[in-house]
Amino acid sequence: MFDWTDRQNNDGGWAYRKGCSWTEPTAFVLLAQTAAGICAGAQRASGPCAGKDQRAFEAGLKYLFSVQRPDGGWSPQTGVAESTWVTALVAMLPEEAIGAERMKSALTWLEGQTGRESTWSYKLQQMIAGNRDRFPDGWPWFPGAAAWVIPTSLGILAFERALQRADSRRLRNRVNSGREFLIAHMCADGGWNHGGNHALGRDGDSYPETTGIALTALRGDTDPRVIARAKSAARRHLASCRTAEGIAWLRIGLAAHGEIVPAPLATLPRTTVDAALIKLADSHPGKNPLLI
């Protein structure tokens, strides 16, 4: 089994496999540790949280604090001078761990991000080409690019967590728009790929991991017929999927809709993110920060 502390870099962050720290694996390890009961915030100073896991958690937070960018977002790694989608992962951590001010600036940065297809120039271009589609706001991986399923799903989950702390019409609108984006990009088979569900007259096939992530983000007041189709696709993927990441996200996605499924087979975590996702999928839905 993965020992987080053994794999932690000296700067407090985690690599995908080895090498420099990245925001994504660091945030996922901290989310997995949160699901495992590591305490954050006021509880940290005393109480039951102690030992090396707690110290690893604190060091991981310290790393994230040290690399937050002035615009409020996080870059994928320190070599990249641009805030990106990984900001949503950090914003899913407990506010008491991140701190109210840091969380506020992260959410503000996220709120300012939409896919390029949300811009007036793109909509005009499409109108000229005779495309009458709606273009609901999703989130891009990288500023200036189109919105895609994974960053949109993570943006929804981050805003859902924020909405539990305090209601906000603006954030609620972005969540609804993001869900509309996901539904518009559902594949004909009921699941999701990255977002190209139809090209040159052909239907695109869905992927396990993207289906699981989108299903997780659609928890709540989504059309039950959409969810039924998506769950059916998730079950189909689960029967054949062999990747740790895919299986974990499918289990989390189904758990988000009340269906607790054991892992169909023991998978090999290839990366730190895989290992953290397995932990999250194995955790009680009431403690999983992706599902609370």
Added chain:
Amino acid sequence: MNMTRRELLGAAAAGAVLTSCGKSAAPAKLVRHFPVSNVSITKAPAYDMSIYDTIYRIVSDHKLNVRGKRIVLKPNLVEFEPGTVINTHPMVTHATYEAFRKLGAAEVKIAEGPGHRRATLDLAEAAGYFATVPKFEESFTDLNLDEVAKRNIPGPVSKLKSLYLPHTVLDCDLLVSLPKMKTHHWAGATLSMKNLFGLVPGGVYGWPKNVLHWAGIAQSIVDLHHLFPRQFAIVDGIVGMEGNGPIQGTPKQAGVLVAGSDVAAVDATCCRIMGIDPAKIEYLQLARGEENLGETAFHQVGESLHTVRTPFHLIDPWKEMISL
């Protein structure tokens, strides 16, 4: 296909309305000249043990100075689908690995950053790389998750000014592109140059690498090509893909390996083998100019073009637009 040529051109024209804003006149045509380069065409009928000797001979014959050099092999790994021809065959990659080792390279790495799937190692395993390449994980780098550095693009053709790129490829002495010979529903054909999209780190730009699409697919291909002046290519055309490539097409046996240091010339030669006019492939036009893509622009060695020509089925509207 539901998308007609008119729709494709209409969409392109709509894009042009926006992208041409602020431009006053078309630039004067620049006539460029390229040295005549060698492109080898070698028959290879099947994925069997003879590939090891064939590829060793190909690399030797090109007289590359690889002794003591750091080599990165870049196959094309795209999808899990078993029994398809989406990915570069692992024997082609392994035979190239062995050839460079035998010729005295100090280090040979295999590296790829798939554009659709995040689980790169699982994808490599499903594509047969773990079973074919001994200690595969030790020689492999996932370019999507490698450490990166920013590189400015000198005289960009696309809208990109710079790109973050993985250290593994920035630090190598020779980048060897090992693509599958495939048709491509957005670019016409995907060969050595288009294969370079896999160098762009998903860990930074996401999956798919959408910044390249917004910057112009053909133009980004050319910019990436210019960022890596020391390249070699061996195109896996033993069994390629025709029709709706690069994923949903069907297998097409061409029985060839096409190689050379001038990768645009390699791609142009592959196009001719596939029954595609290279001058109609936008990224080749941009990279070399139409006048440098003719049949006599390169020195073809090995098999002659007409003995290996195997027209690939092209979907509409490409059939009308790029067929030879």
